[in-house]
Amino acid sequence: MTEYLTADQLTARTEHAIATAAEAARDLGVEVTDPTALYDAFSVVVHLKPSPVVARIPIVLPPEYDPATQAGRQRTELDVVAWLLGQGHPVVPPSPLVPLEPVRRDGLSMTFWQYVEVAGEPDWAENTRRSADLHQALAEYQGALQWMAPINNVVPQALAALEGKPELLDPADLDRAKREWELLEPVLGSRAGWEREFPTATVQPIHGDAPAYNMIMVGDGALWADFEDVTAGPVEWDFALFPPEIAELYNEAAEKLGMRGLDERALAVMGAARNLQVVACMPLVPQFPALGEGLQPVIDGWRASPLAGGLAD
Structure with missing residues (x-):
């Protein structure tokens, strides 16, 4: 039987993340007297007061994200954001008070x-509109990026992890998810597969996680943020499951x-892929029990x- 973290364990995990971030920052020469959590979900985000530094500490992760995988993902994010900043684009910058490394x-x-x-x-x-x-800015980025990392690095592993776990996902739902992935994988598993199916669609570096929702409003505009899922892929992925009127605004x-x-x-295919990504979050529910209720409407x-956004029609 799957074991879920208790409320006390969740609190202890958050407190550990806050304390660990403060200790790490102090070792890097950052003054920290009052570390304060700003956000606590998949990551704990901590303002390391009184310094103008925020630590982001992922705490809910797939088991296949070993230390090397996680550090590589974070290093890619830092590289992309530093490049955007260097080109004069509005992003939340990495802290200049510490080395540019996870x-x-x-x-x-x-x-x-x-x-x-x-x-x-x-x-x-x-x-x-922003x-x-x-997308216009990211199209110029020349660094190496994985192809559709938010899908290919998560979905196959999650479907395997859900085998024999009906308390996490109903067997009928798992069967549908596997059939859907059989249709999507030949298209999403490689750039060549995508371009065979969609030869005229735009493929380039993309934010990877709905950039319109990941902007921070500041006094003189807005800053792009949260590039954890930055990847190479179709621009449509950044608008998966958005309503049609949003697509019209983007197109204008x-x-x-x-x-x-x-x-x-x-x-439509990206919407199906996003739904499957949500299903693939179900193995994380024991680490983050509130997630199950939040995912249910999407499921x-x-x-x-x-099925597969009509790909097989």
């Missing part, structure tokens, strides 16, 4: 970022920049959706 301590791997004051609520329409600017902005808009059929919608 830090591992007491079983946790963390990155350090400059603290920024949030000023106002997100403007979803404007953030969508996402076209981000892209056209003004001389860029290709979003492909409707590719969006309910997934059951009623066309």
Whole structure:
């Protein structure tokens, strides 16, 4: 039987992450007297007061994310963000007070970022338009990126982990997920597979996790943030499961920049892939019990959706 973390264990994990980040920062010469958690879910995000430094410490991770894998993922994020910053693009910058490297301590791997004051609520329409600017900027990035890492590094492993775990996912749902992955993997598993199916769709470096939702509003605009899932892939992935009116806003902005808009059929397949990514989060529920309830509405919608976004039709 699967064991779930208790409330006391969750609290202890968060406290450990806060204390570990503070100790690591102090060892790097950062003054820390009042570390304060700003966010606690998949990661613990800690403002290392009084210094203008924020630590992000992932705490809910797939078991296959060993230390080398996790550090590589964090290093890629830092490299991409540092490059964007160097090109003059608006991003939440890595902290200049510590080396540009992930830090591992007491079983946790963390990155350090400059603290920024949030000023106002997100403007979803404007953030969508800004996402076209981000894609235009990222298209120039020449560093090595994995192909569709948020899917290919998670889904096959998660489906295997869900075998024999009906308390996490109903066997009928697991059967559907496996059939869907059989259809999606030949298309999403490689760039060549995608381009055979979608020869005119735009493929490039992308944010990887809905950039319109991952912007921090500041006094003079907005900063892109949270590039943990940065990857090479179709631009449609950054708008998977968004409503049609959002796609229209993006297309208007892209056209003004001389860029290709979003492909409707590719969006449907990306929506199916995003749903499957959500299903693949179910093995993480024992680490983060509240996640199960949060995922349920998406899984309910997934059951009623066309298999693989209609790819087999």
